[in-house]
Amino acid sequence: MSDEENYVPPKVWQWNAESGGKFASINRPIAGTTHDKDLPVGKHPFQLYSLATPNGVKVTIMFEELLAAGHKSAEYDAWLINIMEGDQFGNDFVDVNPNSKIPALMDYSNKTPQRIFESGAMLLYLAEKFGAFLPSDHAARTETLSWLFWQMGSAPMLGGGFGHFYAYAPEKFEYPIDRYAMEVKRQLDVLDRQLSDNTYIAGDAYTIADMAIWPWYGGLALGYLYDAAEFLGVKSYKNVQRWAKMIEARPAVKRGKMVNRTWGEESEQLPERHGAGDFGDK
Numbered sequence: 001m002s003d004e005e006n007y008v009p010p011k012v013w014q015w016n017a018e019s020g021g022k023f024a025s026i027n028r029p030i031a032g033t034t035h036d037k038d039l040p041v042g043k044h045p046f047q048l049y050s051l052a053t054p055n056g057v058k059v060t061i062m063f064e065e066l067l068a069a070g071h072k073s074a075e076y077d078a079w080l081i082n083i084m085e086g087d088q089f090g091n092d093f094v095d096v097n098p099n100s101k102i103p104a105l106m107d108y109s110n111k112t113p114q115r116i117f118e119s120g121a122m123l124l125y126l127a128e129k130f131g132a133f134l135p136s137d138h139a140a141r142t143e144t145l146s147w148l149f150w151q152m153g154s155a156p157m158l159g160g161g162f163g164h165f166y167a168y169a170p171e172k173f174e175y176p177i178d179r180y181a182m183e184v185k186r187q188l189d190v191l192d193r194q195l196s197d198n199t200y201i202a203g204d205a206y207t208i209a210d211m212a213i214w215p216w217y218g219g220l221a222l223g224y225l226y227d228a229a230e231f232l233g234v235k236s237y238k239n240v241q242r243w244a245k246m247i248e249a250r251p252a253v254k255r256g257k258m259v260n261r262t263w264g265e266e267s268e269q270l271p272e273r274h275g276a277g278d279f280g281d282k
């Protein structure tokens with residue numbers, strides 16, 4: 001019998017800091033700061049504090065797309081936040097994101113500097129500020145926002161559920177892996193059906209819904225997440241495959257993927273970004 005079958009929850013949950021798993025050292029049951037740490041501020045209107053995980057990449061793709069579309073005032077500095085070392089619990093970071101997670105964004109172009117936390121809120125904020133990648137027609141805008149919020153609600157099942165138990169938990173437990181594999185395959189099928197008669201997620205136009213969904217579900221379909229492509233049979237979702245490759249081919253997406261990346265091929269990493277020239281010939 002496994003520990004899983006033997007486990008009887010105590011009357012009151014206790015914090016077991018030794019629980020194992022990849023993120024055990026940074027997971028805590030309390031919010032707030034653990035230490036004082038200043039955040040750097042560069043010369044551009046936008047200051048992004050992030051890391052190239054799927055949630056971080058959504059926003060760097062948006063900035064690179066805005067710049068590629070000619071919105072010069074979307075220039076940004078992207079600073080690296082090392083979540084494995086607890087940078088997200090420094091006092092300055094918590095002032096920008098009280099939820100202590102990357103990405104966190106400051107917009108200094110407003111009279112009163114504006115903080116924005118939650119990647120979906122950042123995409124919406126930037127889309128509204130620049131009038132880009134969010135249709136103005138009410139029906140098309142609503143469809144885009146439906147998919148944006150679909151992503152925000154669905155991806156925790158993929159990352160925190162499937163990814164955690166398949167790749168990061170200290171042992172392989174059949175029950176959660178089964179439960180979350182079923183849900184993630186259902187989500188891939190939702191996308192596959194939507195993309196069967198739509199070029200992009202929300203219709204004919206490339207929008208913030210694509211930018212939100214691609215780093216998670218496009219990444220999964222292309223085999224970048226959790227080494228799970230075969231296990232989940234991702235190649236069978238033909239429409240998701242078509243869309244994932246089409247989005248990945250965009251130059252701004254290629255750049256966005258690199259920003260705040262500190263792993264993988266050296267040629268695909270740009271730990272900090274302070275100007276277009278930083279990409280060099282990468």
Ligand SMILES: N[C@@H](CCC(=O)N[C@@H](CS)C(=O)NCC(=O)O)C(=O)O
Pocket residue numbers: 026027053054055056083088100101102103117118119120
């Ligand atoms: N819903 C949030 C999720 C952000 C999130 O989960 N960020 C992770 C990295 S992908 C993080 O910072 N984890 C650090 C921690 O949990 O301490 C968003 O989309 O912005």
